[in-house]
Amino acid sequence: MSNSFYFFFLLLTLPAFAQKTYTTLQVPGRAEFCSIDPAGKSVLPSGRYVSPAGNTIRVTNDPFGMALAPNGQRAVLLHDGVLTVMDLTKAPKAIRVPDYAGTIPPVLKGGSFLGVAFAPDNRTAYLSNGDKGRVLVFDTDALRLVDSISLDGNGYEDSFTSDLLLNGNELLVLDRANFRLVRIDRATQRITASIPTGRQPFGLALSPDRKLAFVANVGLYVYPKVPGVTRTNKDTMALKFPPYAAHTKESAEGVEAEGRRIPGLGSPLADEAMSVWTVDLATNKVVNRFKTGVQIGEMIEEAEVVGGASPNSVAVGGRYAYVSNATNDNLSVIDYRTRKLAGTISLRIDPKLDRYRGLMPFGLTLTADQKTIYVALLALNAVAVVDVPTRRVRGLIPTGWGPTRVALSPDEKTLYVTSARGYGAGPNGGQSFVKPPQGTYIGDIQLGTFQAIPVPTLVQLAVYTKQVLANTYQTVALTDNGRNPLPVLPKTRLSPIKHIVYITKENRTYDEVLGQLATGRGDSTLARFGTGVTVRSRIATSRGTSGRTNDQPGDTVRITAADISPNHVHIARQFAFSDNFYCDSDASIHGHHWMMGTIPNEWVEANAASEGRFDAFSKAPGRRFPKTTGAIDPEDYNEIGGLWEALERNRVSFFNFGEANEYAGSVEEWTTTQFGAAQSVVFPMPKAVYPHTSRNYAGYNTNIPDQYRMEQFEQEFTAKWLNGKQTMPQLVTVMIPNDHGASPRPDFGYPYLHSYMADNDLALGRILHFLSRTKYWKNMLVVVTEDDPQGGVDHIDAHRSLLMLAGPYVKRGYVSHTHANFGSILKVIYNILGVGYVNQYDLTASLLQDFFTDKPDFRPYDVVLPDGRIFDPQQAMKPYKKPFDWRKIQKGPEMDDRADQRAEHYRQQNEGN
Structure with a gap:
């Protein structure tokens, strides 16, 4: 056979996909590290850019409330426990209350939530005192508190102040704890009426004639206390495992569980659930209950809708009211004269993106001529300009990270926009870092932004629109020769990787664990959990102005040359790790959403940014509010779900160890070993993952050793997939959380904060040791990451964290410098397992x-x-009376031998007779 004929024959036998070129969408910053450049483009943890339009200044983080004075010369921004007074007479100037110098005293003690309104005098502002259930009266000239008004009384208690507005001589205030609209006479400060609303009232608006109030309710269910649980017995009487999955017959009607009748939650389609109510202020009667957006149970492109619309904000014109449905990326139009829904405005921005959700419309404002709506797109980092007559998006305006509110100046020449995270966080430690006034914690160092933007012409808007899309993605053509185990796109070819183990840990940054590795871009001075480190008695608080772990007066050096995380270091060196990976999240409440493919909506973001007291035993039903830390609540579900729902739709097998276990009000003791956290209030699990979750694996609970979890994991893995008849699922999620850290407990084997990290390190080493000795290893990929980075510091960015990959098809001794985030991890999972993308971040x-x-x-x-x-x-x-058998651990998984199999065979035969 000639060489030319052999080559021709080889071409004919190559797979059809060889050398095929595909078009992909990828973030523009994929070759860059996170950075902040207010004069240019800042690179976010997602790899997207932000380049806010107009005059932009940095303010305190998370401004979720904004109001303009009637004369347009002043604005007040509301943050958690902080307010900012903006002077708008020339270039915007900000005054923080309290200031960092301590000359302006704090006002919002006990937190705040959304609501702020100006009086006609252009001086007096009314502020939501959130968790305290009060409205504060604030003098913006003197920068002092004038008065406060309590929402409690007349049979109501434990109030929680949400949105509010001024209606002539009265205040209209939402109480999200008691599900009501409160009317307050400004002169007497007396409550004149309490009108029922739907669940978790969130947004409030008024018709121009002041006859109708519109209330947007973001709550889905009322969550009951577990029967039999009291304040004194909850440690023993709380449910050991969620009693049912969400949106099921069981969740609607209730079940028998753990010897008790557990009440159901009713229908997610109830009028009280995720709806907009209108109140006739002449009669104090609710006259309409509108179910806006797409409803749970409907089908969209062969996918079942699992997330409610999350209607959150309302703008009202002379006939129509416009409602932002965060989950659906659309606006509902209400004709309140005929009392009917009058259509939907789909926020379509780009044919390449529009099939997927990922905008999260939040705050909105309507022009005086009622022809234009400006909508803050929380997840796109832009404001959408909507043309009302055509019901189309006219264009986009670039904002900071996470825009929350928009407002127009009285002359409508200037648009004001607040963003929760501004330009991002930047570094919060390192040799050259200088501690700023706000501190170094990720939630503090990450400032918000306030923009004053001249209302753009059509020509300028076209330029802005191109800028927003360029900040979001680039079109990248890639040639796939069929060799890389990670396909370019899902469902294009099979990968030799058949099983993925997705391991999540808790709260660590890159530098504090891997900062010593010379092959990565790290700062070894921050590597307090590395190898050869010194452990000090005050390690949790001993921070110098640089953010480094320094000796402080009174420190006692306990141990030197200690190896805290030898397995992390060995795995990174032996396999592959990233020095350019970032959590999209600031804290766990965001992290466990992002990790599982769920974009946090406005409810999650606002709750996370606000102090709030959960009380299972309160008479106020809204005090049992969903604010899950380590799981996802029904109020949080995206339209068609996230990772688990995508796997279920595509019939990809999966199993979960420990994720989705920590709901609000959880009981977490060292004895809560079955699931890690017990429930005093009935919260359901997502339907897709409920039947595929271990009933005997302790998720988040730092009172339980990670070594105990490894015993649980190895036993169940062995029984199910090594000795049992089942095959290992294609995806296995595992939580090992003790690197989160907690107070020292010497009697339990944790004399230092570092002890928790060492426990976690050994668990990580054990799980990889175990997996790599199973029959599935030859086709396995192990992904290791953190849910958020809030526990540490990093010299590149406070969001930078751990990403390590291990397995036969992972390069050995490799460092990836490609910018990566949770979306990148999910893209790995989806592409390998042949699952279509769920949202715009994937x-x-x-x-x-x-x-x-x-x-x-x-x-x-x-x-x-x-x-x-x-x-x-x-x-x-x-304490668990279990030995730590190092030799057994080193041996690896124990497969059944022939003698065991023979004995089991005859035992079953005898039982059959």
């Missing part, structure tokens, strides 16, 4: 093909012990 994430090789290396990983002076695993397991 669609546009960077593609991490550089991690992989087509030449597999099947060598297993060998676990190592951490420093015994820091953590003694035997001591940690002693």
Whole structure:
């Protein structure tokens, strides 16, 4: 056979996909590290850019409330426990209350939530005092508190002040704890009426003639206390596992569980659930209940809708009211004269993106001529300009990260926009870092922004629109030769990787764990959880102005040359890690949403940014509000869900160890070992993951050793997928949370904060040691990351965290510098398992093909012990009367031998007779 004929024959036998070119969408910053450049483009943790239009200044983080004075010369921004008074007479200037110098005293003690309104005198502002259930009266000239008005009384208690507005001589105030609209006489400060609303009233608006009030309700269910649970017995009487999945017959009607009748939640389509109510202010009667947006249970492109519309804000004209439905990326139009829904405005911005959700419309404002609506797109970092007559998006205006509110100046020549996270966080530690006045915690260092934007012409708007889209994604053509184990797109070809294990840990930054590695871009001075480090007695608080772990007066050096995380270091060196990975999240309440493919909506964001007291035993039903830390509440679900729902739709097998376990009001004791957290209030799990979740694996609960979790994991894995008849699922999610840290507990084997990290490190080493000795290893990928980075500091960005990949098809000794986030991880999972993307963040994430090789290396990983002076695993397991058997751990999984199989065979035969 000639060489030319052989080459021709080889071409004919190659797979059809060889050298095929695909078009992908990826973030523009995929080759860059996070950075802040107010004069240019800042790179966010997602890899997207922000370049806010107009005159932009930085303010305190999370401004979720904004009001303009009637004369347009002043604005008040409301943050959690802080307010900002803006002078708008020339270039915007900000005064923080309280100021960092301590000359202006605090006003909002006990937090705040959304609501702020100006009086006609252009001086007096009314502020939501949120969790305290009060309205504060504030003098914006003197910068002092004038008065406060309590919403409690007349049979109501535990009030929680939400949105509010001025209606002539009265205040209209939402009480989200008691599900009501409160009318307050300004002169007497007396409550004149309490009118029922739907669940968790969130947004409030008034018709121009002041006859109708519109209330947007974001709550879905009323969550009951678990029967039999009291304040004194909750540690033993709380439910050990959620009693049912959301949106099921069981959740609607209730079930028998753990010897009790657990009440149901009713229908998610009830009038009280995620709706807009109109109140006739002449009669104090609710005259309409509108179900806006797409409803749960409907089908959209062969996908069942699982998330409610989350109607959150309302703008009202002379005949029509416009409602932002965050989950659906649209606006509902209400004809309140005929009392009917009059259509939908789909926020379509780009044919490449429009099929997917990912805008999250929030605050909105309507022009005086009622022809234009400006809508803050919380998840797109832009304001949409909507043409009302055509019901189309006219264009986009670039904002900071996470725009929340929009307002027009009285002359409608200037648009004002607030954004929750502004330009991002930037570094919060390192050798050259100088501590700013607001501190170094991620939620404090990440300032918001306030923009004053001249209302753009059509020509300028076209330029802005191109800028927003360019900040969001780039179109990248990639040639796939069929060799890389990570396909360019889902469902284009099969990957040799058949099983993915997705491991999540808690709250660590890159620098504090891997900052010593010379191959990565780290700062070794921040590596308090590295190897060869010194453990000090005041490690949790000993921070110098640089953010480094420094000796402080009174510190006692306890241990030197300690190896806290030897397995993390060995795994990173042996396999592959990223030095350019960022959590999209600031804290766990965001992180467990993003990790599982759910974009946090306005309810999650506003709740996370506000102090709020959860009380299972309160008479106010809204005090049992959903504010899940380590799971996802029904109020939070995206339109067609996230990762789990996508897997279920595509019939991809999966199993969950420990995710979705920590709901509001959880009981977390060292004895709560079945699921890690017990429930005093009835919260359901997402329907897709409920039947695929271990009933005997402790999720988040730092009172339980990660070594105990490894015992649970190894036993169930062995029983199900090694010795049992089932095959290992295609995706397995595992939570090992103790790197979160907690107070030292010497009697339980945790003498230092570092002990929790050492426990976690050993668990991570154990799970990889175990998996790499199973029959599934030859086709396995292990992904290791953190849910958020809030526990530490980093010299690149406070969001930078851990991403390590391990497996035969992962490059050995490799460092990836590709900008990555949770969307990148999900893109790995979706592309390998052949699952279509769910939202715009999956669609546009960077593609991490550089991690992989087509030449597999099947060598297993060998676990190592951490420093015994820091953590003694035997001591940690002693309360559970379980030995720590190091030899057994090193041996790996124990497969059944022939003698065991023979004995089991005859036992079953005898039982059959």
